[in-house]
Amino acid sequence: MSDKSINQLTAIKLEALSDLGNLDSIDQLENWRVKYLGRKGNLTNILRGISTLPVDDRKIVGTEANKLRSSLEEEYEEALSTIKSGQYDQVDSIDITLPGRKPKIGRLHPSTNMIREIVHAFNEMGFQTVEGSEIELEKYNFDMLNIPADHPARDQWDTIWLDSDSHDDLLLRTHTSPMQARVMEKNDPPVRVIVPGKCYRYEATDATHEWHFNQIEGLAVDENITFADLKGTLYEFVKKIFGPSRKVRFRCDFFPFVEPGVDMSIDWNGRWIEILGAGMVHPKVLDAVGYDTEKYTGFAFGMGPERISMLQNEITDIRNFYSNDLRFLSQF
Ligand code: DAH
Numbered sequence: 430m431s432d433k434s435i436n437q438l439t440a441i442k443l444e445a446l447s448d449l450g451n452l453d454s455i456d457q458l459e460n461w462r463v464k465y466l467g468r469k470g471n472l473t474n475i476l477r478g479i480s481t482l483p484v485d486d487r488k489i490v491g492t493e494a495n496k497l498r499s500s501l502e503e504e505y506e507e508a509l510s511t512i513k514s515g516q517y518d519q520v521d522s523i524d525i526t527l528p529g530r531k532p533k534i535g536r537l538h539p540s541t542n543m544i545r546e547i548v549h550a551f552n553e554m555g556f557q558t559v560e561g562s563e564i565e566l567e568k569y570n571f572d573m574l575n576i577p578a579d580h581p582a583r584d585q586w587d588t589i590w591l592d593s594d595s596h597d598d599l600l601l602r603t604h605t606s607p608m609q610a611r612v613m614e615k616n617d618p619p620v621r622v623i624v625p626g627k628c629y630r631y632e633a634t635d636a637t638h639e640w641h642f643n644q645i646e647g648l649a650v651d652e653n654i655t656f657a658d659l660k661g662t663l664y665e666f667v668k669k670i671f672g673p674s675r676k677v678r679f680r681c682d683f684f685p686f687v688e689p690g691v692d693m694s695i696d697w698n699g700r701w702i703e704i705l706g707a708g709m710v711h712p713k714v715l716d717a718v719g720y721d722t723e724k725y726t727g728f729a730f731g732m733g734p735e736r737i738s739m740l741q742n743e744i745t746d747i748r749n750f751y752s753n754d755l756r757f758l759s760q761f
């Protein structure tokens with residue numbers, strides 16, 4: 430009894446393989462699939478009929494029929510991919526009537542956009558853009574800014590120190606303020622500069638702290654510069670970035686390189702949010718670069734463009750700026 434079924438299976442196999450050899454289109458292959466593997470196909474009939482066979486034969490025929498089924502399924506998959514790739518090869522001309530696809534165009538990073546906007550606002554007020562090195566000497570990052578070694582104020586700037594055979598005073602700048610000293614050292618007053626750049630801190634990250642970030646430093650030194658100039662300049666800056674009616678608040682704050690020192694906040698939906706530190710340049714800083722402290726005064730300020738962008742664009746986590754996720758980056 431089982432012999433008959435096995436012979437049938439062999440016949441199906443031979444016929445199926447021979448048919449398959451003559452196929453060259455997806456439609457023909459689909460007919461083949463229906464004929465040999467479909468619900469009404471010969472093979473399915475045999476599988477359905479197994480329960481009517483004597484018990485001993487069921488196992489033999491069942492095993493063979495299932496083997497054939499999976500081998501035909503494999504043949505089908507193979508033939509399908511051969512036909513598909515063959516069709517692909519047959520494309521021997523380009524359809525020039527197809528509409529073109531737009532290539533993806535890159536864009537500036539949101540930090541870069543914000544930096545440019547802020548720097549531009551100060552350029553318009555007569556500040557010249559200057560950039561400095563991210564690797565800095567302790568002298569400029571701290572000493573010349575009135576932050577001597579062992580002064581507790583250094584703790585405010587958790588520092589990444591660099592290993593070097595020739596220097597034990599190299600670090601990744603913790604702020605852009607060292608450029609105050611470098612610019613004044615090289616130039617006589619009047620000085621009016623805006624300094625964007627990358628800074629680094631040995632700090633744990635969270636939604637509002639990154640271990641690397643951008644800062645923008647500003648410095649103006651001349652005869653007769655007063656705190657009113659500081660306020661006027663920063664008011665103007667806020668107007669340019671946040672609109673003409675934004676409320677601003679100054680509070681006393683401490684930074685070793687300014688006296689008096691302030692922080693400036695803007696009104697943010699009824700809350701005060703701090704956006705920068707500022708103050709009148711400390712006479713010790715002017716003295717360190719050889720400026721006549723009787724003749725010259727100045728103001729300085731420093732801000733984080735990522736923080737400003739967070740306010741402007743309602744971004745809640747500063748780490749987004751550096752996590753390289755295009756879904757974030759392409760929004761701003
Ligand atoms: N360098 C300061 C910081 O990183 C920011 C700052 C505050 C810069 C006051 C200034 C300033 O120029 O006057 O926290």
